Amino acid sequence: MKKIFKNINMIWARFKGTGDKFWDELEEQLISSDISINTAGRILDNVKNASYETGITGLEGLKDLLKAEIIKILDGQSAGQLEISQQPPTVYLVVGVNGVGKTSAIAKMANMYKKQGKKIIFAAADTYRSAAVEQLAHFADILDIDVVNHQRNADPGAVVYDSLEKAIAKNADMVIIDTAGRMQTSYNLMEELKKIKRVVFKRLGRDPDEVLLVIDSTTGQNARSQAEIFLEAMDISGIILTKTDGTSKGGIVLTIKNDLGIPVKLVTEGEKLESIYYFDPVKFTDMIFS
Amino acid sequence: MFEQLTSKFEDLFYRIRNKGKLSPGDLDSALREIKLALLEADVNFKVVKEFLANLKERALGEDVLESLTPAQHVIKIVNEEMIRMLGSTGGSINFASGGPTIIMMIGLQGTGKTSSVIKLAKYLKEKHHKRTSLIAADVYRPAAILQLTDMAKSIEIDVYSAKDDDPVKISKAGVEKFTRSGSDVIIIDTAGRLHIDNRMMDEIKKIRNTVKPHQVYLVLDAMTGQEAVNIASAFNATVECDGIILTKLDSDTKGGAALSVYYTLRKPIKFVSNGEKVDDFDLFYPDRIASRILGKGDVLTLIEKAEKVFDEKKAEELSRKIEKQQLDFEDFIEQLKAIKKMGSLDKVMSMLPIAKSNKAFKKIDFDQSHLDRMEAIINSMTVRERRNPDIINGSRKKRIAMGSGNSVNEINKLLKQFAKTKQMMRHFSSLKGKPGSPFGGPMGI
Helix, strand or coil: CHHHHHHHHHHHHHHCCCCHHHHHHHHHHHHHCCCCHHHHHHHHHHHHHHHHHHCCCCHHHHHHHHHHHHHHHHCCCCCCCCCCCCCCCEEEEEECCCCCCHHHHHHHHHHHHHHCCCCEEEEEECCCCCCHHHHHHHHHHHHCCEEECCCCCCCHHHHHHHHHHHHHHCCCCEEEEEECCCCCCCHHHHHHHHHHHHHHHHHHCCCCCEEEEEEECCECCHHHHHHHHHHHHHCCCEEEEECCCCCCCCCHHHHHHHHHCCCEEEEECCCCCCCEEECCHHHHHHHHCC | CCHHHHHHHHHHHHHHHHHCCCCHHHHHHHHHHHHHHHHHCCCCHHHHHHHHHHHHHHHHHCCHHHCCCHHHHHHHHHHHHHHHHHCCCCCCCCCCCCCCEEEEEECCCCCCHHHHHHHHHHHHHHHCCCCEEEEEECCCCCCHHHHHHHHHHHCCCEEECCCCCCHHHHHHHHHHHHHHCCCCEEEEEECCCCCCCHHHHHHHHHHHHHHCCCEEEEEEECCECCCHHHHHHHHHHHCCCCEEEEECCCCCCCCHHHHHHHHHHCCCEEEEECCCCCCCEEECCHHHHHHHHCCCCCHHHHHHHHHHHCCHHHHHHHHHHHHHCCCCHHHHHHHHHHHHHHCCHHHHHHCCHHHHHCHHHHHCCCCHHHHHHHHHHHHCCCHHHHHCHHHCCHHHHHHHHHHHCCCHHHHHHHHHHHHHHHHHHHHHHHCCCCCCCCCHHHHCC
């Protein structure tokens, strides 16, 4: 412990005067990609530390250290698969605030898994927003996937229950549940989500295999609050980062992983059904510095 | 909205206030805290730099350190600079003279354009008594047209759509149709698009050049991060924007994007949208939001909302009753109805400063269905029972339970809650407040 403090002090001494501007600018770059100021500070401290220990002080060398530090935070989540249950149907519950691209992400996921030969059923559990069901049905049509829906304003839990029944009856491999967008601060709507989860547990004897929080990469620091509150309510297993074809870097997912331990699992970009990928920490880090 | 920033400033100024006098070091640490708070609120880092430079210059220029009340002085400067940074009061729409006023709404995907179009239409219809019509020019997103027509139907507004046409032609035909039919305002709902998608950006430029809208509004998600400035600048460079509509302020976002965008574009924030109900739409008041940042609560908004739905006389009567502790179930149900009219309960509560600072308040169940149940129970009471809740004994409870389709347990809960509310009201009325408003107490500043 003592040694760490000594190191930090020496690094500070070394960079003070000559390197301040350099570090300031690095910090600004991190912040401009929506990484929180706390995470940015932590990353830079570690880089300074590593720089002292390795003797690396050149610009390119420091950049590599910085990338390595970011990849370290994102690690433990190498581009892997999502959980597939041994007892079908595998259930993916997709949640998030309004307008992040939940339905599009679901369509892209379904396209991906359909190509792997999976039989999928959509549960249209957004019974609230105008035309939400029709939006999902449109994708279901294109992808030739069954969709379970009820009337407008029906109980989302009932939709989910029926979709599980249907999946079991039809021997489907997978149920993907589309939920209404909701602000994390809305108590009632968060309770409604918990109920959906309970319905899955009641019918299958286990929780959904993945509870995926969709985060819009354009979002700033509020994404952390979204992740924290959804995690508390729902035990989020991973993040789907959307709209990465824009100019925002989505750096807040770094803060979310660092602070809350929720990994990014999937990344989407563009409006094509094919534009969905497993998250790759190295590629993502390169993007932050592009 | 802006809640976290508010609490940051509160902490900071509380500490300074306790010290009384400010040292040069204090000023720097205050500025540092403000910097952190602004960055955490998603204010663009370049904007933060300039804001702090202005702040410091003013603070030093006005000899804040010599002032007898330096903390208040700093607060005053921060407040003023913040208001300046947020621009002027929104909402003023320049209606065209002769012929309809054409408004075009643009923005990224998922910012809430369609909802904002509906909310604005209802606002113009009710507040300005304008015959408003809509054009559905988003032919890309599945079911976008259906979403607009469906919502428009609920507020009885006409929509022009042509599913398989091109958005430029649709806009042109729609404007022609509604001009002929004598609309006062025509709002065009365009598809969400990326600001770096040349083809799509070209499309809104063409729409603009074809129908020549009088106003172009950029719809901005209040949760947008550091890129907000670049996004807004790109849209503004393509089709000059006349104003911003800030959406999703009902989340706990700090909304720093609004500050950055106004600061960079110098385009006014016209309206804010803060909930899923069609009425969750308001003019933008920079001073209110700045004072909210500084911890005074968005009191004026709530007073206005309350005044809109509470009958003035009834409110006075209620205030008197609260003071005399004569609140009964008749008043209670009146209140329930009014609160329901104001929007969702948790949103109303979130506007009260006390709700933010008081932990006990946070735990209160703001369940809307709960309100409905309460209403049903009270409706099953006799007039005498409503006026004298004390007479509600066991057999009366049973009858009320049967009548309202609830258990006796629920009746007990409501009675208890009523007693608690009475107590709470008493507490509020002991605070100094605006007379005549039932919310005078908790909102008094």
